[in-house]
Amino acid sequence: PGDKIKTDKRDALKLAKLLKSExxxxxxxxxxxxxxxxxxxxxRETGMKDLKEAKYQLKALLLRSNINSKIKDNWSLQHLRWLAELVLPHPCQRIVLQEAVSTITERLKRLKRLDNELTHQVKRWRFYPVVKAIQALRGVRLLVATGVIAELGDLSRFDHPRKLMSYLGLVTSEHSSGDKRHLGAITKCGNSRARRLL
Structure with missing residues (x-):
């Protein structure tokens, strides 16, 4: 209240003071x-989500129609062939089944294209050595490593692992007062995609 004058000079002075006081x-x-x-x-991640959604919709259709597959390996070529040869009793259901199978086939091709492009492009990226190094961790392969580094960028900006974990929201929340100390769940602040990939 009372500070109703805003000019570039005053803004610059305020920024200089804040910068000086760190x-x-x-x-x-x-x-x-x-x-x-x-x-x-x-x-690529969106393509994966779209593929999962299409598979769920097809499974729901088969469940409603009380049809069970004898093939154990879902979404293999044999399973997709079985789906293509499947005949449902009503013409409307046949149309829905045909569209669902073609959607899944197209989304599988899309995902494969995106995987190939990502694999090709990441090898020319400046952070490729870091992506290779992260793959030394158990369970981390090229796609996960690329996703994590693509979201986080230059890891050298975090001078301590605690800062990286805090940035990702992987530190515990705390509600303490006096001599009572209560630690809660992780804070879940920051980049949710990188957190989920890790």
């Missing part, structure tokens, strides 16, 4: 190439 912290701005790899990685 109340401002620098932020990480990704390079355009990094954003492009991140977009491709996210497109």
């Amino acid at each position: 109340d401002l912290t620098s932020i990480y701005v990704p390079e355009p190439e990094d954003e492009a790899v991140r977009d491709l990685s996210r497109a």
Whole structure:
């Protein structure tokens, strides 16, 4: 209240004071190439979600029609052939089945294209050595490593692992007062995609 004058000079002075008192912290701005790899990685994840959704819809149709597959390996070529040869009693159901099978087939092809492109593009990326190094962790392969590095960018900006974990929201929440200390669940702040991949 009472401070009703806003000018560029006053703003610059205020920013200079905040910078001097170390109340401002620098932020990480990704390079355009990094954003492009991140977009491709996210497109691959979206393709995976779309494929899962199509599979769920087809399974729901078969469940409603009381049809069980004898093939144990779901979504294999043999299973897709069985689905293509399946004949449902009503013409409307046949149309839905045919559309669902063609949607799944197309989304499988889309996912394969995105996987191939991501594998090809990441090898020319400046963070490829870091992606290779992260794959040394158990259970981490190229797609997960690429996704994590695409979301986090330059890991050297975190001078301690605690800062990285805090950035990802993987630290426990705390509600303490006096001599009572209560630790809760993880904070889940920050980049949810990188957190989920980890």
